[in-house]
Structures are given as structure tokens and as C-alpha cells.
Amino acid sequence: MIKHEELIIIGGGPAGLSAAKSALEADLNVLLIERYVRLGGQLIKQTHKFFGSKNQKAKMRGFNIATLLIDGLKDAPGHLTVLTEATVVGMYDERIVTVWHDATYKKYQADAIIVATGASEKFLAFENNDLPGIYGAGGVQTLMNLNGVLPGTDIIMVGSGNIGLIVAYQLMQAGARVTSVLEAAPRIGGYAVHASKLRRLGVSIKTRTTIKRAIGENKVEACEIVSLDDQWNIIEGTEETINTDAICIAVGLSPMHQLLSMAGAKTSYISELGGLVPCVDENNQTSIDGVFVSGDASGIEEASSAMVEGRFTGLIAAKKLGHVTKGFDKDINECRDQLFNLRRGPCGLKIREGIRKLREVNDHA
């Protein structure tokens, strides 16, 4: 039996929660589906204070932002149903989804769907990268911040983007020793303030350096690192062996486009947005009528922008279903202004370029 819903939101991270809020405020009935036991997405693992401006809850710690967003759903006029530990495993024509929940498959058909599934981690190819003791940054955060377990005591972080820098800092706070952060590029990828925080703690950051192989019998015992030249080629003879009992990989994220691809939404490979992304119009609608996307699933960015995009997409979806809110135009403009403001600086260059390319692909179609 297929159950009918007005709006289905897939994913309960900052984008999904913010979309739910604006859709509920427009008096829609919303089914929010989250595969984890709790709502909040990436936010629940973030113990640091967030950047951004007041509109995006800057200076609050990530997990507290999650609580704020979840609490914000309580008094809205629309009706909200939340399924947790429920994974959307399939998405088909006519906005039909299959959900694995309570040990059964359930089918829903919706008037509109917002996909807010976030991102998955990229991994890195090197010799012995399947040895126990090698983790993705997300896995380390789950172990450490949700389960209270340290992955090791002497850790190498690979990748100096914000995630690598922040997780390295969290590992130090949790009592592990991060010996080095490796970065293949000539410059640190993440914010300088995050890098400076780590340096004060005695963590070295090695640019133009990468991991060549992991060494160990049954688990990681050491790793061999090596310097890179301007063309990213290994400089022979610069190999160095460092003892370590855990290696953490933080080399980037890719949008989770799989459900959309399955449903036949048009996608395009745009490296600035993290890989394969759904082709969306300026309303975040995919090539399938009534199917929207927001947050990291539409291009890797930040929680700050995911919240604004979520709010925006919720309003647009509501309008599509005939629920135009009172301040609609003003709210939409506010969202656009906030996104513009978040992205207008040098840190937003990549995302601006990615969005430009995406629009180009759309125009050609």
C-alpha cells in the first residue's frame, strides 16, 4: 500500500530541519525521514563554535544549533511526522519513495520531495589503506563525540580543510595526540584561525606532503609520508616514516546524489561542488517536477548555507503546493541576500564558480 504525503523531506540535518520549519510555517503536512537515531545531521557531532553571522546562529556550538533547530519545529502550525532510524532506499517516478523502517519496507507518494541527504566522505588511494586503524574523519567524529571512544593515541590527519583541522583539534581535546596534519596542496585548505589553534597545541602542519603507504601487520603501526613538488609529483628520497596507531582521512566530501540519480534526475559533474550534483534551477528544483534539493546534497558547503537553503527550499516547495506564506517575497529575498553574503568573499569563490557552471549546464540543456 502506498501512503500519500504532502511534503516529504529526506534527511534531518540543518538543511532538512530548516526546510521543515518553513514548510510547517506555511501550514504544510510534513514527513521528515532520517536514517540515524537522532535528528541534526552533521551538527550533532560538532562540538566547536560555528562561524557565520547571527542569522546562521554563529558562535553557537554545532550540537546546540541542532537542538535549537529541532525545538524550532514544535510550535509551527503545520503537522509534522518524524521517522528516525528510517532510510530512504529508493526513489522513483511520481515522487514515490521506499523507506526501510522498523524492519519493513514502506512506500510513500508525495506531492513534493526535498532531498537533504547531505554528503559522503571521499577516500584516498594509498598502499594498505584497508588496514584497521584507518578512518574517515566522519567515522572518527562518531566514535569520539557520540560513543566516547578514541581511535588511537598518536594520530596522523590527512587533509587540512576545515574538517581535517577541526577533527584534529577535537582529537587533541579528547586527549589523543595528533602528530601531524598532512596537506598535498602548497597551502592549508581550511581557515587560518583553525590552523593557528592547532599549531599552538604543538601539532605540525605539513603542506606539499602526502601519505605514501600505511605500515603494519594487522593494524596501522606507522606510515610513510613523502613531499610533493609543484606538479603534485612525489619527490623521491623525501620519504619519512612516522609511528602512528591511527590515520584519519579528511580529503573532502561528495554530495549524496544517489536517490536523485535513481529517480532519473539530471546530474552533472562539477568538481567545485564536490562531484556529481543534481542540476537544479534557481529555485533548487531538480529536473523532476516537485523534487527539490538543498544543503550539502546539492553541493558541498557549510551548515550556515545549508540552513538558509533549507529555509528557502521549504518556502518554495510550500508555494508550489499552493501554500504561499504572507511574507513570501520578503522571506525569499532575505534568503537570497544571506546566501549572497555568505558566498561573496574569497572562501565562497569555489561555490560561486560551481553554481555558475551548473547554470551553464542548465542553459545548454
Added chain:
Amino acid sequence: MLKRTGVPDRSQIKDAFPDESYLIKPKAIIECFEAIPCNPCETSCPVGAITIGADINKIPVIDHAICTGCGQCVHNCPGLAVHIVSIKEDKALFRIPYEMPDVPKQGDIWDGIGRDGKTVCEATITAVTQKEGFDKTTILNVETDKTYLYDFITVRRP
């Protein structure tokens, strides 16, 4: 080079400080040298001493003549990029944000650490403040010899 090592250059640090004559009173030193989308320092300052402006990607600019050294911007900065500094006779007095679980006690003498993580001096902890409003960031008052005004940035258990 900041973006290669994570450590600001000496000249960047010096530029973040006002003339030493200002430091007879506590002043905020902001070491935020990169245009990132962030502005809690500006919005938390009760006297409007910090300016970023409508484009939140701009680098914060502080007017040390206005800054009262109240410390609001210190715990509100997510980048731990602000500390309060003053000079009293031959001592440099600091108020720093601290987020490690191993918190010193008032009166302890810990290692004074530089921006590259190396020990630079002795640091006497003169106060330890933890408040609801600080949202789990501890504020430490620290005293070092004045010589280390531009070198000291944090403390570590010896």
C-alpha cells in the same frame, strides 16, 4: 607564512597590536587575517570597537582607542583569534580563551606557549573563569614577563 604553516608572521602579529602606550589599559588583540564569512566579534562588542560591515567576509578592524578590554569578543570568537593584553610595569597581562579539558588552577605556573606551539616563557595563572555565558570556553588570566608580549599565546601544563 600563515597559509603554509598556520603561524602568522611577526609583522602580522605586530600589526594586530596597538602602540604599547595604549596597553596601560587592557585591549583586544585580533589575529584574524583571512577573509572568512564570520562576524560574532563585531556583533558582540558593546561599544562598537570592531568593524566588519555588511560584507561579513571582510577582515575585522578594531579601534583600540574605543576598546574597553571588556572581553566579550574573546569568548564569542569561534576562531579563538582574540585575546586581551595589557602591560603593568615589567609584566604582560593576558586574558586568553582556553578549550582544553586540562584546566589550570589559579596560582599555577604553567609553560607559556608561542604561536608555533613551542615553550617560550613561564606563565602564572592569575584567574580562571568559567561562566554559563562563555559556553564552555574557559577564560584564563595569565601573567608573563613583559618581554613575551608578542610571543605568548597560550599555556600548557609543564
